[in-house]
Every structure is written in structure tokens, then in C-alpha cells.
Amino acid sequence: MLYIWDPNIIRYFLDHVADFIAGSPFAVAFREKIRTALRPWRECRQKYPNLALQDQADRALRHFCFDGDLKWVSLLMWAGADPRSSGPMFDYDEDDADGYTTALDAATYCDNVQILKQLKPDAKRDDINTLLRNAAGGGRASLVEYLSELGGNPMTSPTVDHRRSTTASEASDMKPQLTFTKQITEEGPRRRNIPLRFLCV
Numbered sequence: 001m002l003y004i005w006d007p008n009i010i011r012y013f014l015d016h017v018a019d020f021i022a023g024s025p026f027a028v029a030f031r032e033k034i035r036t037a038l039r040p041w042r043e044c045r046q047k048y049p050n051l052a053l054q055d056q057a058d059r060a061l062r063h064f065c066f067d068g069d070l071k072w073v074s075l076l077m078w079a080g081a082d083p084r085s086s087g088p089m090f091d092y093d094e095d096d097a098d099g100y101t102t103a104l105d106a107a108t109y110c111d112n113v114q115i116l117k118q119l120k121p122d123a124k125r126d127d128i129n130t131l132l133r134n135a136a137g138g139g140r141a142s143l144v145e146y147l148s149e150l151g152g153n154p155m156t157s158p159t160v161d162h163r164r165s166t167t168a169s170e171a172s173d174m175k176p177q178l179t180f181t182k183q184i185t186e187e188g189p190r191r192r193n194i195p196l197r198f199l200c201v
Contacts, residue, residue, distance in 0.1 A: 021052045030060035031090060033072060038079045057081040063090050065106040065115055073118050083119040108134035113142040121150060128152040
């Protein structure tokens with residue numbers, strides 16, 4: 001039904017017969033970049049504040065953040081997708097919580113810093129340190145700079161329990177990220193080409 005593209009026909013079916021939860025039709029439509037489904041989704045969410053409905057837009061947002069599609073990240077943020085909700089990506093097992101991620105996390109695996117900026121990470125609400133380590137681990141210099149400006153500190157322990165110190169093993173694992181981060185933050189605007197030995201895989 002959402003493949004019709006005509007928003008008036010989409011609204012008619014949504015108001016009368018369509019099941020917009022089973023099979024996640026909005027998520028599928030967004031993945032196929034059917035832009036005319038955006039406003040009907042917003043209207044449905046206002047009329048039926050259903051968590052499963054919100055999840056469809058959030059899942060699509062995670063997908064486009066990972067893919068680096070700035071246009072669709074912007075559209076979904078406008079529509080009301082939540083970059084902080086945790087859930088599966090497309091083609092991932094919905095019942096496997098270990099595979100869940102957020103759009104903010106997904107954005108750190110994309111080279112385009114504008115994707116992350118669209119999500120408006122906030123040091124008071126988000127784990128900027130973990131986002132910074134993700135970006136440094138992939139050698140994404142522009143993301144490291146941006147997250148450092150937001151107050152990211154790669155020396156903070158990556159564990160959930162922030163009360164304990166970083167172990168020797170963890171510190172060793174973090175050395176490549178820390179070296180890369182240190183170079184980026186020190187050079188700042190003067191940065192040019194980064195030696196390959198600093199790029200982490």
C-alpha cells in the first residue's frame with residue numbers, strides 16, 4: 001500500500017483498512033526511500049502513539065546512519081525518529097538484543113561527520129566517550145575531532161561500571177585509538193595526511 005506513493009491514497013488505507021504494525025510497513029517503505037510515506041507516518045504516530053510505530057522510523061534511521069545517507073537521515077529526524085533508541089538494524093534478528101544499536105552508534109561507523117551532527121549528540125545525555133572510541137577505532141578523523149569538541153575523553157573506561165579504573169588489558173587494547181585521537185585533537189585544523197599506522201581497523 002505504501003508503494004503507491006500517493007499520500008492521499010496512503011492516508012485512506014491507513015484510516016480504513018491497513019495494518020501499519022504487522023510486517024513493519026513504514027520501515028520497509030523508508031528503506032525503499034518512499035518519501036511520501038513520511039508525513040502519513042507522522043500523522044499515524046500522533047493519532048496512535050504506538051511504540052511499534054516509532055520503532056519503524058528508528059530502525060530506518062539506524063540503517064541510513066550506517067549507510068551514510070545524509071538526505072534520509074535528515075528526513076527521518078524531521079519526521080521524528082529517535083537517534084537514541086536501541087534496536088536491531090535491517091536484516092538482523094529482532095530477538096537478539098546483543099545485536100541492538102542506536103543511530104548515534106551507527107553514525108560512528110560512517111565517514112561523513114554530517115551524519116552524526118544531524119543527530120545532535122549531547123554530552124549531557126549521550127555516552128560521548130564510547131562514540132569517540134568507535135570513531136577512533138575506524139580511523140574517522142573528522143568524527144574524532146567533532147566528538148572531542150563535545151568533550152569526549154578516550155581515557156574513560158569503556159565498561160558500564162564507570163566507578164572502576166581501566167584495566168591493563170583494556171588500556172593496551174585502547175592504545176591505537178588513543179594514539180589516533182591524541183594526534184587529531186592536538187593537530188586540529190592543522191591536520192593534513194594521517195600516517196597509515198594510526199588508522200585502526
